[in-house]
Amino acid sequence: MTQDSQLDLWEVFIQSKAGSHHVHAGSVHASDRQMALHNARDIYTRRNEGSSIWVVPANHITASTAEEADMLFDPANDKIYRHPTFYVMPEGAKQI
């Protein structure tokens, strides 16, 4: 990986409203946690998108590789019984 001249890379997760998941929004450059939070606020919550921010150093994220994809995900292709589609939805239930 080439040396990045713009400080360390952080991944940003934004929670749009209380109770919902933090969703990956993008990344920022920063030299520490505080700067990462400030930068994430300035870049990803300018239009009222957020109620909470997580920032995580990008090098702390362990990611699966493309080479592993067939081993990891293909076995799930033919296991439709894992989807809860064989149940009858109770009348009036909006979600289970």
Added chain:
Amino acid sequence: MNQQEALFNYLLRLGDTAVIHGHRLSEWCSRGPILEEDLALTNTALDYIGRAEALLKYAADMEGKGRTEDDIVYKRGERHYYNALLVELPRGDYADTVARQLLLSVAEFHLFSALCNSSDTTLAGIAAKSVKEIRYHLSHAKDWCLRFGLGTAESKEKLQAAFNHLWMFTGELFEQLPSDNLLSQAGILPDLSNLKSLWTAMVNDVLTQCSITIPQDGYMQTGGMSKAIHTEHLGHLLSEMQYLQRAYPEATW
């Protein structure tokens, strides 16, 4: 001068300072040291321009001569601007920019916190909204002062030079004009007598944390807010900011 004229004049001082500072910050757009800072400063610039819009719209209503906030901003020369001299100085380097932001934001934090208690509900409302923005500006400026002050020898030297240079323009931030008494009596201006001591305590605290030597209070340059007499820099700023209205009067699109 009656109370209405006194309030108009006070709103001009607050609004003009906000619009000129916002314009100076906007000059960093596309020139920030990194993309993240570029956005941070333009966000801050927009906060100031939004605040100026609210204050000057209220001032225009108060004046009752049919002017709009845009008329006030784009159709006045520098001898009719009542901003603090501090904010019209050129933006300088990044140390100058964050040092100025710190000095200004600390004053604004205490001033607008006090204005939240104004008997004038419009002014109190604008103040309440502004305080939230100011707390963020202050946090951002303090963060960068700490980084520069505790960073390299060069970054510390530049920050120290910035504070030394700007110091003589801070006295004006606490200036009270005779017409302000009318507003104090009506409860529109809360008691602001301790503004300077609150500012000094907070600024000294931050500068000490940044290992910056606190400049001595000496001669304080004033005249912008009280007499609309400015440094040579404001005219140049206005000629750029007002270019469109000057070249194409009443242009619309």
